[in-house]
Amino acid sequence: MIEAAMIWNEPNNKSHWDPELDPDWSIYADTVIRAGAAIRAMNPAVTRVLGGMSPIDPQWVNRMRGHGALNAVDVVAVHGFPLDWNLWSIHDWPAKIAEIEAVVPDKPVWVTEVGVGSFGAEEVQVFGVEKTAELLVGRVPNIYWYSLFDLPHEWGATTRHREAEGSSYYRHFYMGLIRADGTPKPSLEAYARHAADMGLMQWFHFEDPRLDDAVAWMRRLGVRKLRTGLSWADRLRPGALDWFDRMMGALEEFDVTVTFCFTPEHLGVQPHHTSPAREPQLFADFCAEMIDRYAPAPALPLVATA
Template sequence: MIEAAMLWNEPNNKSHWDPEVDPEWTRFAEMTIGAAKAVEAANPAVKRVLGGISPIDPHFIRRMIGYGVLDHIDVVALHGFPLDWNLWSIHDWPAKVAEIEAVVPEREIWVTEVGVGSFGAEEVQQFGVDRTAELLVGRVPRIFWYSLFDLPMEWGATTRHREAEGSSYYRHFHMGLIKADGTPKLGLDHYARHAADMGLMQWFHFEDPRLDDAVAWMKRLGVKHLRTGLSWADYFRPNALDWFDRQMEALADFETTVTFCFTPEHLGIAEHHTSAPRDPAGFADFCAEMIERYAPAVPMRAAANG
């Protein structure tokens, strides 16, 4: 059920990795190399994806190359939201992909988060779905539209400065194709036309009540590829494995890219989920355990007989 393991999320964005704790990303590189090796040892068939970068920055990728990270990575992932947060046009998507291809021509490039919100108008999102598909389907092997559901306002968005970011913060709550109350938006039918070629990215919160509805909607839409996450921080909650098991069992019919991220506060250099961990081996151990649990390697004899 797991096609790929993404190692962290947006490591070059301070909302997901604290640059004050790790200003040169040396700790991130060490952590990622260890995790990539652990995933490969657990199941070499699972693709190893560098945490999707946002902004799309070839200099960051060159830094990772210099640290040896790309020696252990199969896929470089990009995140882009040109109609909401980025300072470039939606029409620049092919050029943005080409910028990274030029740096890592031997690696696959995936777009693991792309979205257009309905903050201003649902018609903007409707246009964005179709234009994104025109620009990216056939250009990269995997595309994941962010997201299926709006984020409920009462949950809060994972961002560093929250309401102080003004409209940038409030846009986080309007990225879904379906409103938080379950009402479909105009863009949903347009997405359905592309669902076989453009997967979905949907975060599920711990014990998320939307899980079963999400699965039903994705099957109705014809979604084949899904990106989601398993939180290292959540791993330390009571009954965490019960929730992880339920989530992954529900998603078993999809080819899934699972993102492993979020430092448990008690294991961070700083007590925050964006902090580098004190011991990077802990993250590698978590990644290995999740792969062994949800994507165990098939022995060669069994594969041959299957």
């Protein structure tokens, strides 16, 4: 059920990886190298994805190559939100893909998060779905629309500056095709026309009550590919494996790209989920545990001997 494993989420975005603690990304690169080796050892068939970058930055990719991290992954991923946060036009998507292809001609580029919110107007999101499909379907091997559900306001968004970001912060709550109250937006019908070619990216919080509804909607829409996450920080909660088992069992009919990220506070250089781990091998061990549990390599057939 796991076709790919992404090593962290947006590591060049300070909302997800603290650049003050790792200014040259050398710790992140070491983390990638260790995690990539651990995933490969557990199941060589699982595609290893460099944590989707945001912003799209070829210089950052070259830095990763210089640190040796690209040798530990099979795919380079990008995230883009040109009508909400990025300072470039949605029409620039092909050029943004080409920028990364130019520095990693030896690896495919996936778009593991693309989205347009309905913060300003729901009609803008409909346009965003259609234009994204027009520009990216057939241009890259995998695309994941962010997201199926709006983020409930009471949950809070994973970002470092929260309300200090002004309207940019509140856009986080309007990226879904379905409102927080469970009612569909006009964009859901637009997405349904492309669901076979454009997967979904949906984070599930610990013991998320939306899980079963998400599966029902994805079946109805004809979604085949899903990207989600398993949190290293959540792994240390009471009942973590029960929740992980329930979540991954519910998603087993889909081709899943699972993102491994979020540092347990007591294991970080600083006590925050964006902190590098003091011992990056512990994160690699978590990745290996999850692959062994949810995507173990097939057992080799026994060979009869005379």
